[in-house]
Amino acid sequence: MISGAGPTGLMVACELALAGVRPVVLERLPAPSDEPKANGLIGQVVRMLDMRGLYEAFSGAAEPPKPMDQWMFSGLRVPLTGMRDNPMYALMIQQPRLVRLLADHARELGVDVRWGHELTGVRTTPDGVAVTASTAEGDVALDAAYLVGADGGRSGVRKLAGIGFPGHTSNTVARLAHVEISDEIRSDDGGLDVPGIGRLPWGHHRLDDGGFIFAELEPGRPMVGTIEFGGEIDDAHPMTLDELRHSTRRVLGAELPFGPPAGDGPHALRRIAGQNTRQADRYRAGNVFLVGDSAHVHSAMGGPGLNLGLQDAMNLGWKLAAAVSGWAPANLLDTYHDERHPAGLRVMMHSMSQTALFGPGPEVGALRGLFAELLQLPSAAAHVAHLLAGSDVRYDTGDDHPLSGRLVPEWTLADGRRVAELLHAGRPVLLDGSGGAAARVAGAWAQRIDCVEATVAAGPVATLIRPDGYIVWATDGFDGDGDGLSAALRRWFGTGG
CATH class of the missing domain: 3.50.50.60 (FAD/NAD(P)-binding domain)
Incomplete structure (x- = not known):
């Protein structure tokens, strides 16, 4: 239940x-x-939906998911172009x-x-x-x-x-709402160009007096948000657009013209006082x-x-x-x-x-400047990308192969199939490129796992994959006795038979 x-x-x-x-x-x-x-959705879960055949249905895309060229960390750009094994996927x-x-x-x-x-x-x-x-x-x-x-x-x-x-509960107050924004202050890059304020590109902005957010995730439904630090807030009363206007004025130091959102909604209009x-x-x-x-x-x-x-x-x-x-x-x-x-x-x-x-203050501003420089280093950008995607966590599977405990890579098999397609049924999969030797070891589990004779270019000879897409055993040279495979099958899929 x-x-x-x-x-x-x-x-x-x-x-x-x-x-x-x-x-x-x-x-x-x-x-x-x-x-x-x-x-x-961002990160590994996009690929996992693809493993259930849901990515195409939910996105309307005929092609499998592709990693993004960039993402953000605290509003700072994380460049991802050319990153090996880029884990950052998105489904808006x-x-x-x-x-x-x-x-x-x-x-x-x-x-x-x-x-x-x-x-x-x-x-x-x-x-x-x-x-x-x-x-x-x-x-x-x-x-x-x-x-x-x-x-x-x-x-x-x-x-x-x-x-x-x-x-922990932070001392922040976040406000967010769908609004109506005049075309006169919109910029060609999807952001804003406001007299007295200047360019405000799409996304998050950290300023000395708080944070500002502008994004139009759906055509005709722009969102404006703020984040302020400290201060008291009466959270007993519902938020209003006037409250958001006052907050944007405090954060930006100037007036941002916006009105009630168009259409029937429902529209976002919320305040989070104290982020848990x-x-x-x-x-x-x-x-x-x-x-x-x-x-x-x-x-x-x-x-x-x-x-x-x-x-x-x-x-x-x-x-x-x-x-x-x-x-x-x-x-x-x-x-x-x-x-x-x-x-x-x-x-x-x-x-x-x-x-x-x-956060506010010149010290934080200086730290952001340093952090922005570090993110231009490919190794630093890769570290943050794997952190955000969740791919930096390795499960203890009892197997010491470098791939064990990781989400299966986006492999294309020698016969043209993608590994994600083999997982649509939500069953364990044994990829066997050993000429059938690994499948024979797994024969007692045939009712529980799908054995697929397939080879992967520059990949292991045989790989055991859980239903959630995580590898629990792999070998680069199957020796035929199958002790490691048998142990993995018992550990994860019970006694065969």
Whole structure:
């Protein structure tokens, strides 16, 4: 059972359904929300959607995803052109549309999504968990083997499970809204050219009195935002456009003319007073698991949220399915926390670092100047790119091959197929270029994994890939006895047979 039908909850549900498990999803809202939140996906998760055949459906692109030429760190440009193994991919999609597409996909897979069901109680039972949900018709009681909390930063599941949520609250106030901007102050490069202010290119800007954001992610729907440090704010009253106007005047030192947004909306109009950076102290409590914002919250700067949360979902989904199906090896479910908690810590670190680099004062300005110089070094840009993409985290798979614990590279096989295409079914894959020797070792697991006879140019002779795309074993010269492969198969996919 899953609490929460946002992107991460629906992704867990789809992963379970691909593996033959039919989950129930409880969502307190009566239908998918139209509230503007995240504006896109960046990093490894874009490739992982491609591994499920979803990138083409969600993007409308006929070609596979390609890495970006640049991205940003605290508003500073990170050049990526020519970078070897560039991990920074992007899919610009508004969260309401992403949720509706995932909901459609879940329905096609037979997932039972129950809108208007708010989880209100959780109790451990000998067989799993007992859940109480509130509906318009009254309370309902449900039993499940496992419960996944995907119910956001104020997660009721996390609180009911007694999981701590330590962290830090910054002294920032962020404001963001869709607005109407006159064509007279728009620049040809997609930014603004405002009398008394000057050029304001698309994106984030750090100034001595705060931060300014301008972006038009959808035609005709420009967004303006500010970030201010310190000061008191009455967060009891809803934000208004006048409040945003006053904030932009303080940050920019001049008036930025804008009006109410055109169209029916819904339109963004929100204030975040005090940015929380927090992480659950454990992602698992018995048969209860946390994914996405239920497990971690942080600044949205740089767009890491859905990259982190959807990777949580894909990591957990196949493991839960293995447990429900009865073949999960010992401690498989524990690897979810072991693998994803460190990934969350990395995002916490770079999220707070970006906030600090956006702060006021000449000292921070000098530090940004130095950091901008460092980012021109290819090695520094590559380090930051892998940090932002999440590709700098290596899982402990028990295998010492350099590729083990990493997301499988974007390989094209000798027969022209892409490795991503082999993972559409959400099953483990053994790439066997040993002439069938590796496949014979894996024969006892034939019901659980797909053996594909294929070679990869300049790649390993044989590679074992988990359903979430991570390599757990590889060899550059298969010796025929298969001890390492057999150990990896038992560790990740149970006893063969």
